[in-house]
Amino acid sequence: xxxxxxxxxxxxxxxxxxGIMPQPSxxxxxxxxxxxxxxxxxxAIFFWVTLSDEASKRENLLNxxxxxxxxxxxxxxxxxxxDLIPYFRFRSESExxxxxxxxxx
Amino acid sequence: MDxxxxxxxxxxRLATQPSDTQQIDxxxxxxxxxxxxxxLLTMTAxxxxxxxxxxxxxxxxxxxxxxxxxxxxxxxxxKERLGDNPSPDDQKTADTLLAIAKDFVRLQQxxxxxxxxxxxxxxxSEVENVIQRAQGLYVRWKNVSKTPLAESYLLDMLGAx
Numbered sequence: 001x002x003x004x005x006x007x008x009x010x011x012x013x014x015x016x017x018x019g020i021m022p023q024p025s026x027x028x029x030x031x032x033x034x035x036x037x038x039x040x041x042x043x044a045i046f047f048w049v050t051l052s053d054e055a056s057k058r059e060n061l062l063n064x065x066x067x068x069x070x071x072x073x074x075x076x077x078x079x080x081x082x083d084l085i086p087y088f089r090f091r092s093e094s095e096x097x098x099x100x101x102x103x104x105x
Numbered sequence: 106m107d108x109x110x111x112x113x114x115x116x117x118r119l120a121t122q123p124s125d126t127q128q129i130d131x132x133x134x135x136x137x138x139x140x141x142x143x144x145l146l147t148m149t150a151x152x153x154x155x156x157x158x159x160x161x162x163x164x165x166x167x168x169x170x171x172x173x174x175x176x177x178x179x180x181x182x183x184k185e186r187l188g189d190n191p192s193p194d195d196q197k198t199a200d201t202l203l204a205i206a207k208d209f210v211r212l213q214q215x216x217x218x219x220x221x222x223x224x225x226x227x228x229x230s231e232v233e234n235v236i237q238r239a240q241g242l243y244v245r246w247k248n249v250s251k252t253p254l255a256e257s258y259l260l261d262m263l264g265a266x
Contacts, residue, residue, distance in 0.1 A: 039218070044214075
């Protein structure tokens with residue numbers, strides 16, 4: 001079975017991810033990632049991004065989320081270099097305080 | 106395309122009107138936003154089908170998995186189609202299609218999570234972000250849907266070589 005480069009060389013990818021700034025784009029309070037397969041079984045990396053309440057407001061949300069995606073995409077080409085599909089989820093600090101999602105913690 | 110508008114209206118209503126079944130509403134909102142873009146693509150393709158009475162059947166030929174596969178293969182396909190010196194207009198169209206393809210794959214993943222994964226609770230922002238991205242895809246698609254590159258992408262979705 002062929003493994004995604006990002007899975008086979010996870011330590012190398014992790015090093016690259018560690019090199020990304022704690023706040024890659026404005027409004028980001030915290031971000032983390034997990035590896036897994038998507039619903040089609042393709043290898044994937046999932047980003048769980050906590051935004052400030054201000055950045056999460058409806059009128060700011062798209063800009064804040066796109067800025068994070070762009071910042072990550074500019075630094076790592078997941079699909080071509082690591083055979084991983086990147087997926088992104090964004091929620092606000094207040095929402096996370098209530099929902100306490102483990103993936104975001 | 107009234108159906109597409111209805112899907113978006115449905116998604117927004119579920120996402121923004123609090124109820125006793127909020128998590129179910131959120132999941133249905135995500136699903137509706139995805140189906141808006143899924144049907145946007147299939148109906149655009151069907152509009153080009155010459156036999157009017159068969160357009161609905163034609164639209165049903167599209168499968169979620171194949172559209173994902175076509176979207177993932179799009180960067181390579183566009184390189185082939187554009188050649189070495191694409192015109193600025195073609196390059197702009199290609200960039201737009203690539204953004205659409207990426208968003209489609211992501212929206213499909215969100216829809217599957219919303220429909221099948223009960224382990225994660227959805228937040229209002231997460232749902233809103235899905236709807237906004239789906240609406241963004243709709244706007245971008247409207248700008249390029251009549252181009253030859255977009256038409257080729259639609260054929261890719263049917264598995265055409």
